[in-house]
Amino acid sequence: MTTRFIEIMVGAFVAVGCAALFMLAMKVSNLSTLSSAEGYHLTAYFENIGGLKVRSPITVSGVKVGQVTGIVFDPDRLQAKVTLLLEMDHDYFSTDTAASIYTAGLLGEQYIALEPGAEDETLKDGDTVEFTQSALVLEEIVSKFISNVASS
DSSP states (O other): OHHHHHHHHHHHHHHHHHHHHHHHHHHHHTGGGOOOSOSEEEEEEESOOTTOOTTOEEEETTEEEEEEEEEEEETTTTEEEEEEEEOTTOOOOBTTOEEEEEEETTTTEEEEEEEOOOOSSBOOTTOEEOEEEOOOOHHHHHHHHHHHHHHO
16 A cells, blocks of 8 residues: 555656646747737847847836747848737837847846837837847857957
């Protein structure tokens, strides 16, 4: 009887461990935040998107308000074209809103942070965010530091 109880407990422990690993994988891959296509789309152009991916979150003051739905290279502007999907509840961003790419967490997940502007006119479905700041790439910073140290 005791052996049977121990086997059941080990099985339960393994099942809980597998469930925890599954939840961790969903959180890291950002698949747990899949939402329907309800909302409005905006476009933003960046010189460098770093490790930004489709389904990366879009935040304002740390609060998630949408996600990235597409990333392509625009040959006309020679920049990365990022399509943003914002929830319909957040239709109040002005036309001078700025979008910046930041890194969060230990795993280095990239996300877009919106900084609201002060204009009276608001962004509508299909509009472009004019003010953007590209991702900070660690390799570029190290390269500049090394070249500055080497030149002095």
